[in-house]
Amino acid sequence: xxxxxxxxxxxxxxxxxxxxxxxxxxxxxxxxxxxxxxxxxxxxxxxxxxxxxxxxxxxxxxxxxxxxxxxxxxxxxxxxxxxxxxxxxxxxxxxxxxxxxxxxxxxxxxxxxxxxxxxxxxxxxxxxxxxxxxxxxxxxxxxxxxxxxxxxxxxxxxxxxxxxxxxxxxxxxxxxxxxxxxxxxxxxxxxxxxxxxxxxxxxxxxxxxxxxxxxxxxxxxxxxxxxxxxxxxxxxxxxxxxxxxxxxxxxxxxxxxxxxxxxxxxxxxxxxxxxxxxxxxxxxxxxxxxxxxxxxxxxxxxxxxxxxxxxxxxxxxxxxxxxxxxxxxxxxxxxxxxxxxxxxxxxxxxxxxxxxxxxxxxxxxxxxxxxxxxxxxxxxxxxxxxxxxxxxxxxxxxxxxxxxxxxxxxxxxxxxx
Amino acid sequence: xxxxxxxxxxxxxxxxxxxxxxxxxxxxxxxxxxxxxxxxxxxxxxxxxxxxxxxxxxxxxxxxxxxxxxxxxxxxxxxxxxxxxxxxxxxxxxxxxxxxxxxxxxxxxxxxxxxxxxxxxxxxxxxxxxxxxxxxxxxxxxxxxxxxxxxxxxxxxxxxxxxxxx
Ligand code: SF4
Numbered sequence: 001x002x003x004x005x006x007x008x009x010x011x012x013x014x015x016x017x018x019x020x021x022x023x024x025x026x027x028x029x030x031x032x033x034x035x036x037x038x039x040x041x042x043x044x045x046x047x048x049x050x051x052x053x054x055x056x057x058x059x060x061x062x063x064x065x066x067x068x069x070x071x072x073x074x075x076x077x078x079x080x081x082x083x084x085x086x087x088x089x090x091x092x093x094x095x096x097x098x099x100x101x102x103x104x105x106x107x108x109x110x111x112x113x114x115x116x117x118x119x120x121x122x123x124x125x126x127x128x129x130x131x132x133x134x135x136x137x138x139x140x141x142x143x144x145x146x147x148x149x150x151x152x153x154x155x156x157x158x159x160x161x162x163x164x165x166x167x168x169x170x171x172x173x174x175x176x177x178x179x180x181x182x183x184x185x186x187x188x189x190x191x192x193x194x195x196x197x198x199x200x201x202x203x204x205x206x207x208x209x210x211x212x213x214x215x216x217x218x219x220x221x222x223x224x225x226x227x228x229x230x231x232x233x234x235x236x237x238x239x240x241x242x243x244x245x246x247x248x249x250x251x252x253x254x255x256x257x258x259x260x261x262x263x264x265x266x267x268x269x270x271x272x273x274x275x276x277x278x279x280x281x282x283x284x285x286x287x288x289x290x291x292x293x294x295x296x297x298x299x300x301x302x303x304x305x306x307x308x309x310x311x312x313x314x315x316x317x318x319x320x321x322x323x324x325x326x327x328x329x330x331x332x333x334x335x336x337x338x339x340x341x342x343x344x345x346x347x348x349x350x351x352x353x354x355x356x357x358x359x360x361x362x363x364x365x366x367x368x369x370x371x372x373x374x375x376x377x378x379x380x381x382x383x384x385x386x387x388x389x390x391x392x393x394x395x396x397x398x399x400x401x402x403x404x405x406x407x408x409x410x411x412x413x414x415x416x417x
Numbered sequence: 418x419x420x421x422x423x424x425x426x427x428x429x430x431x432x433x434x435x436x437x438x439x440x441x442x443x444x445x446x447x448x449x450x451x452x453x454x455x456x457x458x459x460x461x462x463x464x465x466x467x468x469x470x471x472x473x474x475x476x477x478x479x480x481x482x483x484x485x486x487x488x489x490x491x492x493x494x495x496x497x498x499x500x501x502x503x504x505x506x507x508x509x510x511x512x513x514x515x516x517x518x519x520x521x522x523x524x525x526x527x528x529x530x531x532x533x534x535x536x537x538x539x540x541x542x543x544x545x546x547x548x549x550x551x552x553x554x555x556x557x558x559x560x561x562x563x564x565x566x567x568x569x570x571x572x573x574x575x576x577x578x579x580x581x582x583x
Contacts, residue, residue: 136486136512362439
């Protein structure tokens with residue numbers, strides 16, 4: 001019997017053959033924490049006298065959630081992380097460098113790696129063929145100090161996607177559709193493996209969107225086999241030597257197989273207050289929107305900004321709808337500047353923010369007022385997520401977001417292609 | 418160990434945003450202060466109503482969302498002795514064990530608001546003293562029992578210098 005990607009990767013890191021259900025201690029290749037979870041991780045290590053990093057050059061501390069810091073308490077948290085980096089030699093990714101999941105995949109993650117991160121969307125790294133999973137501060141703290149963690153090898157759901165996306169439909173719509181289909185706990189404790197011609201033809205930016213949201217179905221990881229696209233992505237980031245092939249065996253055992261036809265998908269929107277509360281654009285159209293937010297680890301990449309800029313070019317946002325745009329990383333920002341997208345956004349009436357999480361987690365930079373509605377390209381719309389439990393968050397693709405910014409209400413992006 | 422207290426009911430899909438809201442992000446290094454807001458967006462009065470030893474009782478997928486360990490930490494810090502739910506989100510479940518907060522998977526429909534409960538962690542039973550019924554909860558995997566018994570993951574590593582999970 002063959003192996004799934006999760007079984008292969010975890011087995012290689014545990015130094016033994018493993019099967020779904022096994023519990024093992026495995027070596028980790030890359031660890032990340034961010035400014036919301038990192039300070040607690042550091043304090044845990046201080047408490048037990050283990051303030052060190054087993055692999056400092058592959059331990060990355062991100063200042064991205066409250067970046068630049070909006071208040072003194074958070075500035076002090078940043079100091080904690082700066083000091084830990086200084087003491088241990090761990091890498092500090094400073095304000096303006098970008099969201100952890102974008103930067104870690106541009107710069108560190110390799111196919112076949114195990115990445116653990118004190119952030120639930122660490123699963124984004126599955127797009128590169130890594131076993132990447134989110135954990136809490138203490139788990140990651142121990143991973144940083146000892147270079148290993150314990151894992152239960154998950155069962156895998158195979159998500160087979162075939163067919164070509166219609167115009168105006170993207171990976172974001174696919175993953176929202178899938179989560180709507182199986183539910184926010186539909187894949188709890190499982191790994192997802194995305195396969196099929198739609199996935200093999202998908203650019204890396206879109207793959208990252210898919211893997212990013214695996215956790216919104218409860219999954220532990222969202223894996224995609226490495227291929228030519230992975231290789232080109234690594235080369236474009238100056239690390240072609242990091243490429244290796246990692247893929248499931250043809251006779252791997254799956255707990256469940258879900259088949260989807262990309263050609264039948266339509267733009268999809270999650271309604272408040274859960275990600276699995278999805279509607280098709282026909283049902284969603286017309287909801288009045290006060291704020292549109294384009295960015296985050298889900299959809300703040302160059303390709304996302306391109307789609308939005310093409311819709312917004314030469315036009316102005318609706319006068320009652322504000323628009324916030326946040327590139328996911330410094331590299332994305334530089335590329336978008338060069339391509340002229342930033343000019344398009346600013347001319348369209350957008351407020352540009354430095355690379356980071358922006359308003360996604362409700363700390364700063366776009367907190368909603370009572371009763372206000374936001375259409376965001378992020379991955380979560382839980383009550384209170386954007387800093388106000390009296391507000392309403394809708395999730396959609398960058399194309400849906402751009403069209404909505406122009407019309408002032410949830411709009412069908414297909415009319416812009 | 419026997420835990421005794423009252424049940425405080427919450428519904429399905431209690432996210433970590435409801436437990437430890439993002440607008441209190443700046444209190445994450447001040448856990449006693451953050452704990453005053455525990456579960457505030459699910460039940461505004463919860464922190465003031467509950468007593469030490471009480472139980473949080475949820476439905477499906479308790480603790481979904483962000484990986485913030487602060488969520489189970491402040492539930493514990495507020496004095497809650499255990500969280501009972503039909504199912505838990507993965508990261509929350511693991512975090513709860515790591516911080517020494519018992520999380521028990523059981524059928525919670527038979528528990529109503531403010532029912533008096535008695536939980537026997539070793540036997541795996543929950544007595545509903547108001548309704549006179551006994552419920553069972555699913556046993557934890559051995560690794561988690563080991564970590565919980567050591568007082569959480571940090572204490573486990575401190576004690577053994579490494580993972581010692583058998
Ligand atoms: S962009 Fe949003 S979802 Fe992504 S890491 Fe930042 S806060 Fe989390």
